[in-house]
Amino acid sequence: MTENQISYSIIGAAFEIHNTLGPGLLESVYHAALEFDLDQKGLETGREVGVPVIYNGQQLGLGFRIDLLVEDKVVVEIKSVEKLHPVHFKQLMTYLKLSDKKLGLLINFGAASLKPKEGIFRVVNGL
Secondary structure: OOHHHHHHHHHHHHHHHHHHHOOOOOHHHHHHHHHHHHHHOOOOEEEEEEEEEEEOOEEEEEEEEEEEEEOOOEEEEEEOOOOOOHHHHHHHHHHHHHHOOOEEEEEEOOOOOOOEOOOEEEEEOOO
């Protein structure tokens, strides 16, 4: 599957979860629900995937944890906040660069709607 095909499945699952559970729950609830839905669709998911940071050829240890990595191609960053801030987008772009992935989805389950540019955002790294 391509990154775009995978993202289509992720977005569909996110809409279903948001419509069923509503906005404003803890991020951990949405993590578990999204992982469950994607597993049910036959997609391989990794939750809280650790990625080390390499600086000047030296591994600095565990740099961050990806909320969900789907099919080892798409990074999903899950939020449940009233409003996203620029740092959330920068964080996802850094995750994409350090993990050498091309597509990330920033999903804010705290938004009233998951419409594109309201609750779901695509972030690309050379795609």
